[in-house]
Amino acid sequence: MRTCLEIRNVTKEFPGVLANDHVNLQLRDGEIHAILGENGAGKSTLMKIIYGLYQADSGSVSLYGQEMHFTSPRQAIQAGIGMVHQHFMLIPALTAAENIVLGGEPGKVHYRRKENEEMVRQLSKQYHLEIDPSVKVSDLTVGLQQRVEILKVFYRKAKVLILDEPTALLTPQEVEELIGVMERLRLQGIPIIFISHKLDEVKKVSDRVTVMRAGRTVATVETNQTTPQELANLMVGREVVLQVAKPPQEPGSVVLRVDGLVVVQGHAERVKGVTFEVRRGEIFGLAGIDGNGQFELVEAITGLLPAKSGRIVFKGRDITKTSVHRRTAAGISYIPQDRQADGLILDFQLAENFVLRDFTRPPFAKAGQLQMGAITHHAERLSESFDVRPRRIHSLAGNLSGGNQQKVILAREVSRDPELLIAAQPTRGLDVGAIQFIHDKLLDLRREGKAVLLVSLELEEIMSLSDRIGVIHDGRLMAILPGGHVTREQLGLLMTGVNPEKEG
Ligand SMILES: Nc1ncnc2c1ncn2[C@@H]1O[C@H](COP(=O)(O)OP(=O)(O)OP(=O)(O)O)[C@@H](O)[C@H]1O
Ligand SMILES: [Mg+2]
Secondary structure, three states: OOEEEEEEEEEEEEOOEEEEEEEEEEEEOOOEEEEEEOOOOOHHHHHHHHOOOOOOOEEEEEEOOEEEOOOOHHHHHHOOEEEEOOOOOOOOOOEHHHHHHOOOOOOOOOOOHHHHHHHHHHHHHHOOOOOOOOOEHHHOOHHHHHHHHHHHHHHOOOOEEEEEOOOOOOOHHHHHHHHHHHHHHHHOOOOEEEEOOOHHHHHHHOOEEEEEEOOEEEEEEEHHHOOHHHHHHHHHOOOOOOOOOOOOOOOOOEEEEEEEEEEEEOOEEEEEEEEEEEEOOEEEEEEOOOOOOHHHHHHHHHOOOOOOEEEEEEOOEEOOOOOHHHHHHHOEEEEOOOHHHHHOOOOOEHHHHHOOOOOOOOOOEEOOEEOHHHHHHHHHHHHHHOOOOOOOOOOEHHHOOHHHHHHHHHHHHHHOOOOEEEEEOOOOOOOHHHHHHHHHHHHHHHHOOOEEEEEEOOHHHHHHHOOEEEEEEOOEEEEEEEOOOOOHHHHHHHHOOOOHHHHO
16 A cells, blocks of 8 residues: 655654654555554654644655655645644634634635535535534534534645544544544545554554654554554553552541532533532542533532532531632642643643642742742652653643643642542543553552542543442432442443433
């Protein structure tokens, strides 16, 4: 098969970081080529070089045998390269069709609604990517927004598609749909570069896999001739254990009690009378399909959303009306699901981000003065023990790779020595090694007698860590089950609102 895209010896250095180190990669016509690698291995950097966002220090990028020297994405797009970024670049107030067409044709100011919607409808048929062109992007699910992004790429006549962690923000159902889309594109002969940390997805959809480690491409293998274990080992450079060891343990007293909680957002009741408790030394997992009220529930417990009725009791005290700040100070830590919006201040240094919750208190502040020595020391210690790469505490959080941004939030929240840790999607975007590390940290907290409320869309994660599992559907807890004895099928049914015991 023809080589479509060829990367030869590409090297790219940022201050103090060799992000790409003589990288080699060949993309063949009509193949889905996965790229795997630890957080910070240099995957996104390589994609940005291909797409003209960054320029390589040395090495070459060729398209069908011709060397390219892109200095902007515009040139890459003109040459037929399309990229969907992990963080979407759509304008929420515009319709799907407007987003797809605008920005595609420089200089054209007149937007013809009818014609464009018809054109987008055709495009959507041609690529089997169903969307309604007239709907506002803000009203679309994340999965549908991603379709708009992909259609936008094809509207600009892309011949090659780059997907940088396209599944990280998707629900399991949306992931299935995206995999279907990729398979259809492959049939149409479109080569795809697919970046993901999920070995099962890579195994399922890709033809070949290239593994990157510390800026280098260490191996390219045929997918059907490798195993998840081998891939994990290649990625990390040592043996990885893909299992969680959770010793049995008796939970202690109740730390958090939620009683008949009702939460309203906009005009809709999102949480409809939820009751449960989390004890010391217990991981309580909340399973559910995205959009069933789990994240509103979490935001009510942290104080970001008001409770309409019901009570939240923390260590015996009613905190239903307490401010976020006071809940934090009382010992509640929170890992939000959207790290870029709620977790970090991207144009602050790492050192500052590490103390975001506590910079008004000793030892980080004394007599109203920030204690830079203490802050620096704290940041150095956390970067080291959570393996944040690179260890440059004065660089901006926005310059870290996605997975390392997540590690910073985790380090900050876990190191506050909380009584209760609320972790929403704590391992989203992390590589296998980092996921294992985080799981170990959650289990450490459990062993130390802390309470953990884990909210995740990933059943594997919920099932392997939780002592008890609450299943939420349409704002209600369908059931609370003991962890360790439930099956995927049981949870799956409950998550869709079917309770076999009640209806049996
Ligand atoms: N604009 C930048 N300025 C400085 N350093 C950067 C910049 N972009 C990336 N880096 C550094 O380059 C290295 C590679 O980052 P990159 O984003 O390519 O990793 P990645 O493999 O995509 O990781 P992840 O899986 O976490 O997304 C990291 O150490 C990162 O901190
Ligand atoms: Mg990346």
